[in-house]
Amino acid sequence: MTAVFDYAAWFASLCFVLAMLCALARIFIGPAAQDRILALDSFYISGMLTLLMLGIRSDSTAYFDMALVIALFGFVSTIALAKFLLRGEVIEP
Amino acid sequence: MTGGELPLWVTVPGSLLLVAAGLLVLVGGIGLLRLPDFFARMHPPTMGASLGAGCVLIASMLVSAALLDRPVVHELLITLFVIVTTPVTAMLLVRAGRHRQRAESSRRSAQERSP
Amino acid sequence: MSLLLTHLPVLPIVVPLVTGATMLLLRERHRRARVTLALASAVVQLGAAVTLLAFTTGLVPGAWAEGIGVYRIGGWPAPFGIVLVVDPLSALMLVLFATVALAALVYAVAHWDNPGQPFHSLLQFLAVGVNGAFLTGDVFNLFVFFEILLTASYGLVLRGLGSQRVKTGLNYIAVNLGSSALFLMGVALIYGITGTLNMADITRTLPALAPADRTVFDAGAALLGVAFLVKAGSWPLNFWLPRTYSGAVPPVAAVFAIMTKVGIYAVLRVGTLLGEDQLAAAILGGILFYTGLATLIAGSIGMLSARYLARFVAYSVVVSTGLLLATLGLGLEELTAPVLFYLATSVLTTAAFFMLTGMAERARLTHPQPESTAPAPKPFHVAFGVAAPDPYGLDEEVGTAIPLTMAFLGLVFVFCVLLVAGLPPLPGFIAKFAVLSTALGTNAANQAPVWLLTIAVLVSGFAAIFASSRLGMRLFWAQAARRVPRLRVLEAAPVALLVLVTFAMAAFAPAVMQFLQAASASLHDPDAYVQAVLGGAP
Amino acid sequence: MKIRAARRLSPGLVAWLAFLWLLLNQTVAPGQIVLAFVVAASLSWLSSALRPLPARVRNPQVIVALLATVFVDVVRSNVAVGRIVLGLVRGREVKSGFLDIPLELRDPHGLAGLAMIVTATPGTVWVDLARDGSRVTLHILDLEDEAYWIDWIKNRYERPLRRIFE
Amino acid sequence: MLLALIVLLPFAGSVLAALLPKHARNVAAAFAGTVALACAVLVAIQYPQVTGGGVVRSYLPWLPDLGLNLYLRMDGFAWLFAMLVTLIGALVVFYARYYMSVKDPVARFFSFLLAFMGAMLGIVLSGNLIQLVVFWELTSLTSFVLIAYWYHLDEARRGARMALVVTIGGGFVLLLGVLMLGAMVGSYDIEVVLASADAIRGHPWYAPMLVLIIVGALTKSAQFPFHFWLPRAMAAPTPVSAYLHSATMVKAGVFLLARLWPALAGTELWFWLVCGAGSLTLLGGAFNATYQRDIKGVLAYSTISHLGLITMLLGMNSRLALVAAIFHMLNHATFKASLFMAAGIVQHETGTRDLSRLCGLRRAMPLTATVATVAAAAMAGVPLLNGFLSKEMFFAEAIATGDFTGLDFSLPAIATLGSVFSVAYSVRFVHQVFFGAPCGTLPRPPHEPLAGMLLPSALLVLACVLVGILPSLTFGPFLETAALSILGEGMPAYRLAVWHGVTIPLLMSFIALTGGLLFYFWQYRSGRAMARPPLLWRLESQRLFDVASVRVTRGAGRLVEYLFTSRLQPQLLMIVCLALLAGFFTLQRGGWLRGFMPLTPIDPLFALLWVAGGACAIGAAVQAKYHRLAAVIMVGAVGLATCLTFAWFAAPDLALTQLTVEVVTVVLFLLGLRWLPRFREWDDPQRKTLRARARRARDAVLAVAAGIGVSALAYAALTRPATSHLSEFFVENALAEGGGRNIVNVILVDFRGFDTFGEIAVVGTVAIIVFAMLRRFRPAPESMVRPRVQEEEDAAREAVIDDFEDWLPAGYLKIPAVLVRLLLPMAGLVSLYFLFRGHNAPGGGFVGGLVMATALIVQYMVGGTIWVESRIRLLPQHWIGAGLLAAAASGLLAWLAAEPFLASQEVDLGGLHLSTVLLFDAGVYVVVVGAVVLMLIALAHQSLRSPRKRVEPVERRASLRRAPVPEEAG
């Protein structure tokens, strides 16, 4: 039965990587900068999920720490980019 | 791959959850790619961030509960952090998108007025 | 006391680090405390270095077997932990650096340590890097110390902004970052093949490598070599050097006099430990020789082109690098001692010369003036708890003029030129003579490289005289130079001291040479090094 | 330009942080408990300068009900958006657009909660809050019926949030 | 020992003289004179020991391995020269006392003069060739400072530099020759060298060595083609010219040739080189001397010519000629020094040295005229004077040399012709200065000098006469001693006498005398000014030298633009190329690419991940110029791919670190982007040029090559079995000895904690540099304005004015601020969690510090700089210092337990495991927080420079006082 679970996990990982590829394509296509930032954000979320999958598959807490960091700070680069786009500077006076 | 043998009450829902998560995230990715304009594209990735992530986290909790080797606190915190942070991202992004669209159109109209 | 003696090898690293860190906690207005700390640190470093040197010479009986001291950081046995290794060569380099650093520090206190700049702490961190690079017996740790010294040097180069300094600073940083990447790749390959990072351990592992593995290892060593050549300032990897050194303020440039020698040291250290293989030694030698020769020639042309003194001195650094590399490239063991003698005189001389430049050119105000920079807004100072910067870099002529200023400057200038050009009777001559005479006395004398080197060395000496006579006359004898700069004793003393040290080197040349012979013998006996570091370790 | 920031210790926050700390470290050793409270208290104390506005929850019991509502809505909207993305919505054109919704909720933490809910639900994005707080602009992927959306937000989310925070 | 005293005494005197008061003319002169005389006495008393081929030696081994020993050696020849140097030195000092003005800083002058004397004595007495070269260069240097004694005069400076360059250059050449000679013989000892004459002449290096040594000698003795510096050296004070540039220093070259004569001479090459150079110099010098306008110019060229004569003699490969050469060295020294002194008197008393202005001084200065006339006669070779004797010998040798070749005729012809000119310029000198009608307008009214000034010159003239009449009773024995010391057993028989009967040499002398007189008066009558030599006048050496000097400098400058280009790209290109070359040369052996390990199966997910990562990398490379934001996004994606790779291959610590660093890096880049110029593809005219395309193609090729190289090396390593006993040790001991389960962390804080120590030093250093730079940062003017987007956005709405006293931002950041501030304590908790448990699980001080720093930075992003900083004061630079000290303290604590630096010490407190390792990691944490916050915030602060529509805080407080928040003082 564990094999079934492993296959499911592998399938999920595949989906996440494919989603990352979609995001990547959006990064390349654009057309606007905000599209790219959105795509990077989604890239980060997919990456976080991939890490979680690695954690489940390898039975190691280590990956959850990474996922935790992405959850906590994945948004920082996104809002920095968005703020740069919106206001021209990341930290305003 | 996993260290120990998993009981059925974990395998079945866990597998289903993972498959669901995978599909949700993938559909979200496709949506990001397919939808016609920026504001519409804002929506699908949320599928991954909300329910997709939730499914994975629940599956993860199930596994850890079964193996009793790992606290579930990570999953809780991850959920919390994702929920707290995504609105910030979305607000700034959509605002940036709106602003850029407005600036673009005003520039275009200015160009039309003075060719 | 015995506690300190046990931990002596680590002092040259820990003392400046603690000093530098403490300085960061001081407010800007505590200049006196900063200076006191810096001086104390420099004196302790010099003391430690000299004591270590005494240990390696066996003057202190029974201190270290074979004159090699090993300090195991963290108490972990080699090759697993990081070890500091003091052998005659590293002790010599430590003493050289400590001397130059102390001199530069005293000199800087007179004029150059503007409170708005982290000059003193950077100098301390530079000392951490340089001393660490001389002491460490671990290739990756060497990388770390290289990075420390480079980072501190970036800050010192950029001291005072000004578009010219920033331009050269950017060049300098970019080049060094590129070479650091090479360094890392080289270290990685060495680890990947030998599975160790300890230099002695690598040496021990080498003979057992399969030929194919050895090839990959050599590639790593070659990348490492290129990185070292960049640090050593070998042409064509040193385009940044003349502008960077001459653009830096004099005390900084004086300390930099030893920076290229760190690269040379690395070549020597790693080269002798790794290059026992004949073929590899031949390739290494060839590369070193020809790049060295090119460096020597390019540097000589540079000296001829120099339009002001600091630039001339900077090119003389290039020349000295060229001479060192080319001589080492000949691969003759007999040459090591003379080459080290040359290295020592060259470091001391260039340091003195750079400091002299600062004093001599003050009358002409030829060193680049800082450009006006917009002061930072007030919140900045509040946030970081610093004072608003006072107008920077103006050389206010304060202090009592020492009598006979021009005579002093002129005399020191002549000494420096003689040292740089290798003219008698100063040790510059002894050094060059020793190198050339030894080279011509060996069997290699019938081959072209020795002749090329000999001719290049003499021509470069001639170029030095040709150019420096022009510059010196313009500086000291031109009508414009009538204005006699006012010097402080604090500035003049270290310069005079450095020159006197070179005199002492000449006066005690036999003793110095004897020590250098011992250093050379130790250097060319990797087995002793390996034995000392690893002992009976697996 | 220095403001004496009012530093304070919020007991709730301290407890929550200490709890999290022990949970994260998987321990109840006495030393760790002391450490947990030291860490929690100092974090609360230090961060309070940057969090001048404390959150005050009046009706905690409503939170559970709200969470349940939101969970159901999230699942539903996930399906809905998935259908749109995959082109399974036949027979009508999916029209998206901005929508202004009048608000009575004023508490910043309540508004933040609303933002989290709206964002977590696919198909709606928080765009902007009017300066005076009187209305919020949302972007809605499937904007068939504006009144339906206004009603949905106000009834399902705003009301419970006002009960929690105001 | 006495020999050492002879050499050291002048040097010691030099130092003392320098310390005398600046203008103490009498004291300084008396002192210098005493030193010179003392030396002379010391030399003189050695005479008994050097007669009959005796040698006095003083030997002190110094660097025997290098063949460098202090070796002084006095034989007859050296004795003779030493006497010459010291006696003439004493006379010159005496003369200079009167010559130098009261205003001149004479202490320096006498100091230099004594130094020169010491150096010259050093050359003469050296028994070691290297030592000789040392003193040789010293004479060049002292000569330089003496020529430039009046350095305010342009011609003195220029002449001095030319002399320096030529003589020092010659010295270098000589050094090379001597080095070769030493290598050939195996010793620098002169006696060894002289004893190995045959070996030297048969050695394959003989020819190059000979050329080098001869060139060295010729430069010093101002021989063609290196003669040009001497006339320019006449800018020196006349005592210097008399001493250095006629009597002694210029003799050093011929001294050396004579010294090495037994070892080097006797070959065709020697003859052609030495005799050739000598004869050309003899002729050219004499010819030029005839046409000088300056008295000292005449004397300078005459010196050149006479030195040519000596060189010729040395080149003839004849023993008798050598004797003649030595004899002429002495004679020339006496009469030329005397003439220079006379010339100096003339200049001193009349204020000019211009021959065309001087005339008829015989009436005003009869004594001077007499002395000068006799000396000039000696120079011309008039019988009964010493010049005649040696010239006679020269003629005889010129005839005797050579077999029945063309030389048979040419050498005597050259000798005679040279003498004709020699007579001509001697006559001209005397006639134009002292004879004829007295002329009216001179700078000073001429009169006889003080007796003391004339005395040295008169003494020398007396010597000329005595030697001329009684040669064998005066110079005779000394000459014999000197010649014997060189020639030893092969000493030829000769007779010094005024009258040898009517011989061909006598006839030649007669021809020369009459020819010279006729030539001079023919020229004089023809009314020529005789101010510049016909044909050769354009060859003005100083001008040519100066032009050449400037050309060299400029040419070097142009070369340097290529050799040391200031452009960055070529430099980086060089590094890349050299790295590629280094790799290529070591790897070309082949057979290394594939190791023996079986490959692990490819995971398609990983491959896909890197399809994405690679695409992003390439995208970033392409977009980095015109679409910076896109490039930053792509680099961010690459960073994430890298992070996932670390995670994939079981490196959670790395992944964590990479992730946190990535976030901070993106923020950092964006903070920087604000200050960069907008750059559009279509604005760039250079983009489409052929050159630009070619450059891009070249770089692309290099980049691909580098990529292939890195790939290949990575592959080679990856396919080899891992054999690290280091790692085995770490794994086995991490828990048992290091007390941690996270092996990587144990390595970082314990096994290799020293690396980490260094690493935080780097981080801290960078931060303080960044901080220092940004304090003085000056943005470009066009970047100073607020970003355009802000203006547009604010214009679209009502102007946004945030009040930093508000609890929440009023605008669009209100809700984000609530959320982000909610995160702050939890982020802090997470950061401490990573710090505390890093020893047993992924994390550690670095990751923890970055998390904390990021949490703070986000507060800045939503709250704004002023808002945040009005509430907390971070003082990040203090954090860096404190962190470094904490790390150092954790290392130093080990000393208390008598263990090495950084050895970990532990203590357990109620389940709380405390270790110095934790203190160390805490140090890392604090440094990282401080450094990252410092750098990012310092950058953010730059925006405060922009002018801003912001109501002044004071006004606002008055109008909008809402909360009773008193302002903190200070």
Next chain:
Amino acid sequence: MEVVYALATGVLAACGVWLLLRPRTFQVLLGLSLLSYATNIFIFGMGRLTLNRPPIIRGGTPVDPAFYADPTPQALVLTAIVIAFATSALFLVVLLALRGLTGTDHVDGREPGE
């Protein structure tokens, strides 16, 4: 897997080198970033590729090294990451200063042709 890994390293290195040779400071900055990724992955690869065996000890002593990924390169990469971050921050600030002082973002502080 080794092939993919090696290629990834190579692509990053190539892009880094390409950008390093570009004329704009920001390009060079990104080049240095990419190059440091390449270097880090390269160093990491020297520990060989290991799946699912992070060097975090489970269970007690004694410990079998074969059961864990090589920790040494990981430690080295950590140090390298930190140093690369610090130096690129410095480079960024220097390039900003250059831009501020010279008005251009060309690496030589002047536009080509000036």
